[in-house]
Amino acid sequence: MVTEHAYAEAERAAIYRAIAERRDMRHFSGGEVDPQTLQRLLAAAHQAPSVGLMQPWRFIRVRSPALRQDIHRLVEEERVRTAQALGERSDTFMKLKVEGVLECAELLVVSLMEGRDAHVFGRRTLPEMDLASLACAVQNLWLAARGEGLGMGWVSLFDPDRLGQLLAVPPGARPVAVLCLGPVTDFYSEPMLSLEGWAKARPLDELVFEDRWGGTP
Known part of the structure; x- marks a missing residue:
C-alpha cells in the first residue's frame, strides 16, 4: 500500500536502486570529488539518526600525501596480521584487494567523539548505540555517493589507537572507519567478496524470524 506520504514512483525506485547497487569499493580511478559534491555527501552523513541526538561522528578529511x-x-x-590470524585462508586473503587508500580521490577518517559516557539517553543498557549511530552516518554517505556516481569503501583494517595518535584524536575518541571515496571505472556487479569467492551473501528468508529466534514466518 502506498500512503499519501510516499514519494513518486520514480523517486522511490531511485532510492531502492541506490541501496541495491551500493558496493564496498576497492578499485578507484583517481580523479577528484568537487567541493560542492563533497559538501553534499558530508551533509547527507550528518543528517543520519543518532541516539539521543548525540551526533557522535567526527569526520577528518586527510589531505596530506604523507599522512x-x-x-x-x-x-x-x-592486513598482514589479519592474514596470519586467518590460518589456512591466509594466502587467499592476501590476494584480495582490501583497500584503495592510495588510489582514491578523497580519504576520510570517521571517529567516535570523546566524552560519550556523558550521553545516557538510549545508551544506558546499549552503550554501543553510539557506534550504531556513526554507522548510519556512513551508510547515508555511501548511498549518497552511489547516487552521485562515486565509489566508496569502508576500510577497518587498522589499529584504532595508532591511527588516533597519527591524527591527534583526543583521549576518549576512537577512529572506526577509513573511507576511500572517489570516481571508479565500474561498480562491482555484486559484492567483491562474492565475486572473488571469499563469501556468499545469505538470502533474506534465512534471517527473518517470527515471534522467537528461529520461528518460521
Whole structure:
C-alpha cells in the first residue's frame, strides 16, 4: 500500500536502486570529488539518526600525501596480521584487494567523539548505540555517493589507537572507519567478496524470524 506520504514512483525506485547497487569499493580511478559534491555527501552523513541526538561522528578529511602514506602503512600492517590470524585462508586473503587508500580521490577518517559516557539517553543498557549511530552516518554517505556516481569503501583494517595518535584524536575518541571515496571505472556487479569467492551473501528468508529466534514466518 502506498500512503499519501510516499514519494513518486520514480523517486522511490531511485532510492531502492541506490541501496541495491551500493558496493564496498576497492578499485578507484583517481580523479577528484568537487567541493560542492563533497559538501553534499558530508551533509547527507550528518543528517543520519543518532541516539539521543548525540551526533557522535567526527569526520577528518586527510589531505596530506604523507599522512595518507602513513595511514596506508597502518592498513598494510594490519592486513598482514589479519592474514596470519586467518590460518589456512591466509594466502587467499592476501590476494584480495582490501583497500584503495592510495588510489582514491578523497580519504576520510570517521571517529567516535570523546566524552560519550556523558550521553545516557538510549545508551544506558546499549552503550554501543553510539557506534550504531556513526554507522548510519556512513551508510547515508555511501548511498549518497552511489547516487552521485562515486565509489566508496569502508576500510577497518587498522589499529584504532595508532591511527588516533597519527591524527591527534583526543583521549576518549576512537577512529572506526577509513573511507576511500572517489570516481571508479565500474561498480562491482555484486559484492567483491562474492565475486572473488571469499563469501556468499545469505538470502533474506534465512534471517527473518517470527515471534522467537528461529520461528518460521
